[in-house]
Amino acid sequence: MELLADAIAILSRWDVIAALLVGSVGGVIIGAIPGVGPAVAIAILLPATFSMDPIVGLTVLLGIYGSSMYGGAIPAILINTPGTAVNALTTYEGFPMTLRGEARRALSLAYSASFFGGVFSVICLILLAPVLARIAPMFGSREIFLAALLGIILVIVAHRGQTLIAAMLACLGIFINTIGLEPVKYTKRYTFDQAWLSGGIDLIVVVLGLFAISQAFFLLNGEDEKIRLARIRGGLFQGFRELARHPRVAAISGSFGVMMGMIPGVGEFTAQFMSYTVAQRTSKNPHTFGHGSSEGLIASEASNNAVPGAAMIPLLALGIPGEALTAMMLSVFYVHNVVPGPGLFQFQMDFIMALYLALLILNVLVLAFLLVSTNQLVKLVKIPNRFLGVCILTLSFVGVYSLRNSATDCAIAAGFGVVGFILRRLNWPIVPIILGMVLGGIMEVKLRAAMSRVKEPFDFIERPVAFILFVIIVLVLASHIRRVWQESKSRKEKTWSTKRASTSFVGALSRRRNFLLKARGRKVRASRSMLSPLSTDKS
Amino acid sequence: MPWALAFVVLSLLLLVLIGQQTQWVAKTKLYAQPRFWPAVALVGMAAFAALHLWRLHRRRSTAEDWREARTWLRPFEFALWFMAYVWAVPIVGFLPASLIFAPALSWRMGYRGPRMLWTAAAFGAAVVVVFKSLLAVKIPGGLVYELLPGALRSFFIVNL
Numbered sequence: 001m002e003l004l005a006d007a008i009a010i011l012s013r014w015d016v017i018a019a020l021l022v023g024s025v026g027g028v029i030i031g032a033i034p035g036v037g038p039a040v041a042i043a044i045l046l047p048a049t050f051s052m053d054p055i056v057g058l059t060v061l062l063g064i065y066g067s068s069m070y071g072g073a074i075p076a077i078l079i080n081t082p083g084t085a086v087n088a089l090t091t092y093e094g095f096p097m098t099l100r101g102e103a104r105r106a107l108s109l110a111y112s113a114s115f116f117g118g119v120f121s122v123i124c125l126i127l128l129a130p131v132l133a134r135i136a137p138m139f140g141s142r143e144i145f146l147a148a149l150l151g152i153i154l155v156i157v158a159h160r161g162q163t164l165i166a167a168m169l170a171c172l173g174i175f176i177n178t179i180g181l182e183p184v185k186y187t188k189r190y191t192f193d194q195a196w197l198s199g200g201i202d203l204i205v206v207v208l209g210l211f212a213i214s215q216a217f218f219l220l221n222g223e224d225e226k227i228r229l230a231r232i233r234g235g236l237f238q239g240f241r242e243l244a245r246h247p248r249v250a251a252i253s254g255s256f257g258v259m260m261g262m263i264p265g266v267g268e269f270t271a272q273f274m275s276y277t278v279a280q281r282t283s284k285n286p287h288t289f290g291h292g293s294s295e296g297l298i299a300s301e302a303s304n305n306a307v308p309g310a311a312m313i314p315l316l317a318l319g320i321p322g323e324a325l326t327a328m329m330l331s332v333f334y335v336h337n338v339v340p341g342p343g344l345f346q347f348q349m350d351f352i353m354a355l356y357l358a359l360l361i362l363n364v365l366v367l368a369f370l371l372v373s374t375n376q377l378v379k380l381v382k383i384p385n386r387f388l389g390v391c392i393l394t395l396s397f398v399g400v401y402s403l404r405n406s407a408t409d410c411a412i413a414a415g416f417g418v419v420g421f422i423l424r425r426l427n428w429p430i431v432p433i434i435l436g437m438v439l440g441g442i443m444e445v446k447l448r449a450a451m452s453r454v455k456e457p458f459d460f461i462e463r464p465v466a467f468i469l470f471v472i473i474v475l476v477l478a479s480h481i482r483r484v485w486q487e488s489k490s491r492k493e494k495t496w497s498t499k500r501a502s503t504s505f506v507g508a509l510s511r512r513r514n515f516l517l518k519a520r521g522r523k524v525r526a527s528r529s530m531l532s533p534l535s536t537d538k539s
Numbered sequence: 540m541p542w543a544l545a546f547v548v549l550s551l552l553l554l555v556l557i558g559q560q561t562q563w564v565a566k567t568k569l570y571a572q573p574r575f576w577p578a579v580a581l582v583g584m585a586a587f588a589a590l591h592l593w594r595l596h597r598r599r600s601t602a603e604d605w606r607e608a609r610t611w612l613r614p615f616e617f618a619l620w621f622m623a624y625v626w627a628v629p630i631v632g633f634l635p636a637s638l639i640f641a642p643a644l645s646w647r648m649g650y651r652g653p654r655m656l657w658t659a660a661a662f663g664a665a666v667v668v669v670f671k672s673l674l675a676v677k678i679p680g681g682l683v684y685e686l687l688p689g690a691l692r693s694f695f696i697v698n699l
Contacts, residue, residue, distance in 0.1 A: 048674045164591040168546060171583035175553070178580060182573040187562040189577055190553070213621070217614035220648060386648040390659060393617065394641050394666055397624055402676040410625040414618040421614045425607065426542060436580075444576045451570045 006350035007357050010055055019056045020358060023063015024365040030064060031071025031083045032380045035219055035388050038068040038084060039211045042328050044392075044399040046204055054336045055351065058329060059358050065325050066118060066308045066359060067366040069268075073110040073301060074374065075381045078103060086268040086307075089276055089300040096292035106297060108239030111370050113250060113298040116243060117305030118363035120254035121261065125309050125356050133349060136317045136342035138465045142450035144341070146461075146469035148320050148439045151264030153473060155323075155435050157480045158270065166432045169423075173436020174443075176201050184448070196408045203437055205400060205409045207328055209416025210423075210430045212396040217421040219389030237371070246298055249279045253299045257306025262313045264322035268304040275303040309359050316340050316352055320442065324431045327438040540595055541608075546588035554581045620644055632681025633671055634699040637663035672698040 010016065030041045041064050049057030072083030077094030090110060097106035139147070152170055159166035179190045180200025191197040243250060253275035260271035279299035280289045289296045314320045319341035321327035333340045345352060370377070400413045423430055454460050461470040553560075561574040569575060620640075627636040641663035642656045650656065670676045680696030687695055 048670060048676050051675065164587050164594070168584055168587035168591060171580045171587060172546075175577060175580035175584060178577045184571070185562070185564050185567070185573050187564070187573045188560075189573055190556075190560045192560065214614075217617050220617050221610070221613050384650075387645060387650060387655065387659070389617075390641055390644045390648060391662055393621055393644065394624075394637060394663060397621065397628075398666060398670045398676060398678070401625060401628065402670070402678055405629075405677060405679055407622075407625050411622060414621050417621075418614045418618055422542075422611050425610060428542075440576065440580065448571050451568070 003349055003353055007353035010350060010354040011357055011361070013056075015053065015056050016059055016354075016358070019052070019059040020063060020361055020365060023060040024067045024362050025369055026060075027064040027067030028071035028366055028369060028377065029380060031068030031087075032074045032377045033071075033383060033388065034075045034079075034081045034083050034381065035215070035385055036392065037215070038065050039324055039328075040215050040392060041068070042325055043204070043207045043211045044395045046207070046328055046331065047399055047402045049332055050335045054332060054338050055354060055358075057332045057336075058355065061325075061329050061332065062308070062312070062355065062359060063362050065329075066305070066362050069301075069304050069308075070111065070114045070366050070370060071377065073114065074107065074377055077106045077110060078378060079381055081381075086272065086304045087300075089272050090297060092290050093293050093296040093300065096290075097297075100292055102292070105238065105242070105294075106292075107374060108237065109242055109294055109297050110239070110301045111367060112239035112243040113253075113301035114305040115363055115367045116250050117254050117257055117302035118309065118366075119360065120251075120302070121258050121306035121309035122356055122360045122363070124254075124258045125313065125359075126353075128313070129345075129349070129352065129356070132313065132317050133345045135465075136345040138463075139318055139342050140450070140463070141446045142454070142460055143463070143465045143469060144318055144320065145443055145446035145450055146466055146473065147264070147314070147318050148442045148446065150469055150473050150476070151314070151320050151322060152435060152439045152443075153476055154264055155432055157476060159429050159432070162429060163480070163484075165428050169429065170432040170436035173433040173438075174440030175436075176206065176433070177203075177437040177440045178444075201412060202403065202409065203327075203331055203434075204403055205413045206416050206437060207324070207434060208396055208399045209413035210420040210433060211324070212392055212399060213413055213417030214420025214424060214430075216389045216392035216396060217417055218424055219385045219392065221421075222385050222389075224384040224386055242294055243298060246295055248282075249275075249295045249298050250302050252278055252282075253302035254306045257303040258310045260303075261307035261310025261322070264314050264320055268307045271303040271307055272300055275299040309356070312355065312359075316355070317342065317345055321435070321438055324434045327434050330438060540592075540597075543588055543592040543595060547585060547592055550581050550585035550588060554578075554585060557581065617644075620647070628681065629679055630682050632684050632695065632699065633678050634664065634667045634695075635681065635683070637667050639663075641666075667699055 011020075026041070027038065030036050030038060042061050045060065045064070049060055052060070068084050069086055072087035073090050073094065074083060076082040076087040076090040077098055080091050080095040082088045082091055094106045094110060097103065156163055156166045156170055175190075177200075179197060181187070181191075181198055182189050188198065253271075256275040256278070257268075257271045260268075260274070276289075276296060276299045279295050280286050283289065283293070283295050285293065285295075308325075311322050311326050314322050315326045315330060317340075319330070319333075319339065321330050330340065338344070396413070396417075397410070400410050403409055420430055450460065461467045557574060557578060561577055563572060563574055624636060624640045627640070631639075638660055641659040645655055645659040650659070671678055680699075684692055684695040686692075
């Protein structure tokens with residue numbers, strides 16, 4: 001009870017209340033504009049939050065993170081374009097409802113499900129807090145190293161079909177983080193004797209380049225779309241009644257959101273797809289999914305809104321971000337010399353509780369704001385894409401330049417912007433680079449600290465938590481290798497069943513020999529015809 | 540394909556330079572060597588990029604590929620716009636630079652109507668007021684502000 005009173009005292013400061021309002025309203029607006037998204041907004045606002053108290057800065061960023069998905073449902077339902085990437089499944093159910101003339105019902109249901117997901121996750125976090133406070137001190141250097149390693153492996157494995165690319169980009173992130181002066185021995189690493197590389201490449205500069213500037217470039221290179229909007233008439237409260245008719249779907253989706261949010265590298269997409277699949281399989285009307293099913297909409301929105309709260313667990317308890325947005329938030333802690341990790345749960349529980357309560361209040365504020373302003377927010381969807389690109393580029397300048405007033409930082413960010421643009425065009429993931437940078441830094445520090453107390457290799461996993469983490473890593477890798485092997489086997493079987501030519505090694509060799517002989521023959525004939533041209537040829 | 544190849548070449552090139560660009564410190568264990576993590580990252584980059592390259596389907600480049608490659612060059616123009624804005628701010632000041640940059644880029648993007656240009660200018664001004672005047676982010680005053688008389692000069696340097 002005393003803890004709750006302390007948390008309320010922290011939250012009753014005027015600057016925290018203002019941060020809550022700005023974060024919740026700003027997040028909804030950002031989410032409602034397709035093409036911006038929380039990652040861009042957080043990247044731009046990050047340097048501005050450095051001058052604020054950690055609780056104020058984190059509340060703004062958490063507000064944007066948590067509320068953007070509420071706003072993202074608006075364009076997903078009305079114009080079939082997800083406001084944020086994680087609202088993709090909402091389009092499957094929301095837009096068909098709009099086509100049926102039920103836009104108000106779809107929006108109302110999306111808000112109610114999102115509110116349920118958000119509040120459900122905060123309640124789970126508050127209930128889990130004492131357990132986490134007991135477990136967190138069991139994490140020493142070696143456990144945090146293994147958890148970071150597990151995080152990076154999960155991020156890579158989660159990119160199905162692009163695992164090698166994700167691994168390559170995560171390694172690139174680790175490499176970028178090593179550039180500059182090494183902090184223990186003070187030796188230079190890959191600075192090429194350039195003064196501007198001695199300080200290393202700042203995470204924020206990379207984040208702004210890869211997320212904000214590349215998005216601006218992407219929008220500036222695109223076309224504006226003509227959008228026709230359905231008009232929303234009537235109240236938006238009916239969704240709660242409909243949500244109450246599907247408590248099982250809501251509870252399962254919220255639980256998936258919490259579980260997936262807690263695991264580093266997994267996040268909203270997996271939570272959403274898993275809860276949607278389970279909702280469809282267990283529904284009495286599975287045929288309605290994809291054609292405007294209320295259960296599908298609840299599954300999608302409840303699960304993705306339950307993730308932000310849960311994603312704070314690995315960040316606060318271990319100092320390990322699970323995805324790009326929490327990786328950006330980590331820098332707010334570092335700037336204020338607050339070290340997230342086991343110590344935070346042991347000694348600053350009031351701070352943790354204040355953050356949880358802020359998330360709870362945020363959900364209420366967002367819902368209230370949406371219920372009164374949806375008709376106005378709908379107009380934001382009409383902002384032309386290329387004009388949005390101009391706005392993002394202007395704001396990106398503030399983000400990068402305010403860090404150190406350095407034109408070099410801006411040039412590096414612009415360079416990463418171009419790289420990010422190309423990665424987007426290639427459909428390669430950007431997140432592994434950021435997580436590679438953050439988790440690579442953590443792994444370097446923690447491995448050095450852990451190994452100083454290890455004599456035999458097996459000492460590293462002698463403690464129970466370290467052993468469990470090691471077993472999980474082995475299991476994840478084994479299951480991934482098994483999946484890759486099975487996929488390659490089925491691909492080979494498919495080739496065998498469709499291809500008429502032999503796929504054996506001998507067959508391949510024989511075809512290669514024929515090709516070479518033919519090519520060689522063509523070449524010889526060509527050279528001969530040049531040496532002794534036919535008498536009928538015109539010279 | 541060209542990107543995978545570029546990644547392999549870049550990582551191998553950086554790996555070759557590891558002896559020059561990092562140091563091996565005597566009486567220090569392997570995991571604590573300054574060279575250890577760059578080596579881990581670069582070996583990983585090279586290995587995964589090579590594996591990706593190996594698994595790619597070989598095919599001849601088409602006209603569509605060249606069109607795509609030309610698209611990759613397009614953001615360089617906007618990167619130059621961005622850098623021009625960066626260089627202009629310390630000279631002409633944040634407010635004038637933003638008032639010029641946002642409408643000028645909007646003009647370049649084809650928004651020629653007065654409504655959009657005024658909106659862009661208003662957006663530029665709003666960014667300055669919100670970030671510099673209200674949130675007090677660290678952006679220095681422009682050199683031209685020095686020409687302003689006494690109180691106006693300090694007001695412009697601090698707020699705009």
